Amino acid sequence: MTIRNVLSIAGSDPSGGAGIQADLKAFSARGTYGMAALTALTAQNTQGVTAIHALPPEFVRAQIEAIFADIRVDSVKIGMIANAQIARTVAELLETHAMGIPIVLDPVMVAKGGAPLLASDAGQAVIDRLLPLASVITPNLPEAAVLLGENEAKTRAEMASQATGLLQQGPGAVLIKGGHLASDDSPDVLVDVGGVTWFEGPRTTTRNTHGTGCTLSSAIAAELAKGRSMVEAVKLAKAYLAEAINAADTLSVGSGHGPVNHFVELWEDEVTRR
Known part of the structure; x- marks a missing residue:
């Protein structure tokens, strides 16, 4: 069996902790070959986002078309979309080229430091055009609330309902991530035609959680590309992310919210030697 190919359609993070950079690291860590089509460039570091430059929709189109014209794509991860035009462009291309391919949509709306990553006119385009194409969407609690036009969930029951x-x-x-829940643990809930499945996990005390959403959704995309069921893909991805967060403090990247350790298994011996 050949190595599976996974395409990320998302924005760039020059600090390497989130966005395309995190996606490619997670794809590699999960044993798949990563590809990337950029939707936006950002100026950011571990302390926040200072500038965003959305790419022209026609250039986003050209990147994605170039990939599908030449390379087998086994799954797609969608991250930062930036604006409504890009959302519609991505939807049109996936409707043409990606039918039957697993699509993981991480509806990135706000950066860790609070900067908006989605234009005000783009929310409805994401809902109307991209949600119906997704095999799974992975919002956190604030993102789920925005997509529904409701208050943020405060309990497990409200998470499952949303x-x-x-x-x-x-x-x-739908996988709603419970990292923002006020609890000692960090539960995620998956709802699909098979019912409701909870994924439990301890809450790790660290400030280095930059890119956790990007990393989880990318790991899910990698596992789906390998033929895993949705429940198994989420279970494996969450376990991988937990290890990456647990090892985040072995990195020294910036003075704000640092990244998780995507290559914890690969670098384990190196960290031990030091």
Whole structure:
């Protein structure tokens, strides 16, 4: 069996912790070959985002078309979309080229430091055009609330209810991440046609959580590309992310919210020697 190919359609993070850079690291760490089509360039570091430059939709189109014209794509991860025009462009291309391919949509709306990453006119385009194409969407609690026009979930019951509400908007499955929940653990809930599945996880005390959403969704895309079921893909991805967060403090990157350690297994011996 050949190595699976996974395409990320997302924005760039020059600090390497989130966006395309995190996606490519996660794809590699999960044993797949990563590819990238950029939607936007950002100026950011571990302390925040200072500038965003959305790429012209026609250039986004050219990148994606170049990939599908030459390379087998086994799954797609969608991250930062930036604006409504790009959302519609990506949707048109995936409707043409990616039918039957697993698509993981991480509806990136706000950076860790609070900077908006999605134009105000883009939310409805994401809901109308991209959600119905997604095999699974992976919003955190604030993103789920925005997509539904509701208050942010505060309990597990509200998380499950909002996941069910989002499922009615067309995706194949909804994974709501509970990292923002006020609890000692960090539960995620998956809702699909098979029902409700909870994924438990301890909460790690660290400030280095930059790019956790990008990393989780990319790991899920990698596992789906390998033929895993949705439940198994989420389970494996969450376990991988937990290890990456646990080892985040072995890195020394910036003075703000640093990245997780994507290559914890590969670098384990190196860290031990030091």
